[in-house]
Amino acid sequence: MSNLIVPKGYKPLLNLRQTELGIKKIKDFFQQNLASELRLRRVTAPLFVEKGTGINDDLNGIERPVSFPIKDMNNTVAEIVHSLAKWKRMTLADYGIEKGYGIYTDMNAIRADEELDNLHSLYVDQWDWELVIDEKERTVMFLKDVVKRIYSAMLRTEYMVHEYFPQLTPELPREITFISSEDLLLKYPDLAAKEREDAITRECGAVFIIGIGGSLSNGEPHDGRSADYDDWTTLNEEGFEGLNGDLLVWNSVLERAVELSSMGIRVDKKALLKQLKIKNQEEKLRLFFHKRLVNDELPLSIGGGIGQSRLCMYYLRKAHIGEIQASIWSKEMRREAAENDIFLI
Template sequence: MSKTTIPSGYRMPLSNNELQRAIELIHQEFQHSLCVRLNLHRVSAPLFVDGRTGLNDDLNGVERPVSFDIPDVGTDGQVVHSLAKWKRLALKRYEFPEGTGLYTNMNAIRRDEEVDNLHSIYVDQWDWEKHISPKDRNVLYLKETVRDIVGAICDTSAALRNAFPALTFKPDRDVYFITTQELEDRYPDLTPNEREVEICRKHHTVFLMQIGKTLASGKRHDGRAPDYDDWELNGDILMWNPILERSFELSSMGIRVDAAALDRQLTAANCNQRRELPFHKMLLNGQLPQSIGGGIGQSRLCMLLIGTCHIGEVQVSLWDADTTKTCEDAGITLL
């Protein structure tokens, strides 16, 4: 059975040709605005890494990376899940000074993703990382960075509406900040996903903070790997999606762990075996720069700003037969 939902009366907002031009415009405008606001410079990114290094992200700890042997190299390669760790190492290798950072176009395969309107096994995002001072490891700096990213999204939306007057979505620049514990206290009888829907319904642009830590209920709002974000200084940028009438995650980001936070979180997550991996040793020994970073979904942003109801309208991937038929019956073209 297809997990795809087609809103009543939905029609693709642009022709296929217009859609491609709109996607190109979003990429150009957003990359430029993000780089200017955060002082970032583009670098090339890996499609795969050596699985022995600990550089690949394990997300919630259950996703299987796509692996393949490389006979001439004598090791297995792992297609990346994301670049959270790799980017921080790149800051050091490329000698980015404090106050500057990098961004890259990241492409990944997440074979265990459950595909629906928002999820695909193919992931495309702008991954970014910025070298910060130890004094910037605080909530104020985190919030300022979130506002800069939301500003770039709003600037991109304005340019898109100017080029394609048929598009009407206008994101809210005002960001509502709330922690996962505050959200649980406000809606104790709802699931984490239902809480996100309700808070975004009321406050259209939300930054949900402190993801990964255990809440007063004894549960976590959502999983977050213990070795990149500091669970006290991270969060997700969520916006209200009027087409799907739900909360819509655009970015997962945060100030990265320092040695103390990594030590604490590895123990809390029962992942102490990672202490012996090369990346983790460098971090625990204070050999990597302090940083803030995240990923911003490219297809997700295109979906929201253009107003499509399925991620397959703005990216090429593979879909099950039921999803394909559901979309065909609704007149929706999956790329």
């Protein structure tokens, strides 16, 4: 059996042509609003980076990057990016972006180790963004303010979609709920992490969970995070560790929480050294990116990624990310999906 979830009685509310129009409208409208909210300018981003520089995103540290030798560079190995978390911060420095301003780009990645299902594809497309901040803005209060601005763009986009397609009724609550990963654990002590996400998002509609990567009171992190971009060990003003988090919404089609964005205040030198030690990855300090950070060549920043296909999937009330993007799926999943009115591109 495939990992396909088939919602009971699912019928797509838009045909293929309407869906393609909706995707275009959403992508154009949302990125303009995001750029306005956070004062971001668009930049061009790489599809691949050189192996061994420390620039690629390690995700949870176990995912294998797709790689290939470059014939014209003595077979130097290049890696398809997992995300642009570290590249963006270097670009802020190289472009001389001022405090209070930032960049965004279309990030396209291949993640060969993904377990394919309704939400996970080999192909990842997201808006990656990064904003230069001041030392005094490295607080959870500032993080929340940025989340609220992004959520405002999401609300406006949902209304725009409803204007074009009245059958797509808005579902997002007017306000997003904030909760720390530790408080979430205390609220649902008998549930696993993903079950806790479902429970709180079903209750609130839209949630931002603060503090992803550090160990909680049960000895386990809520979810994994790389040691060298988000700061998940700094004690913040609300009394718990973590200056990052995940934005989730309740997906009424799949009846589960769906993560639309991961973001956070990035590590400064102190947090980088601490988190690399926790992860036993101090050897990374010899890499290009990490040397630049330790040598104070990179600005303080906040940044994240927002899933383009997932956002469109949510607004257009689709049951599968393959209804939004062209990717590869098993013959079994394609057959099962077609039998249930889920038309994979």
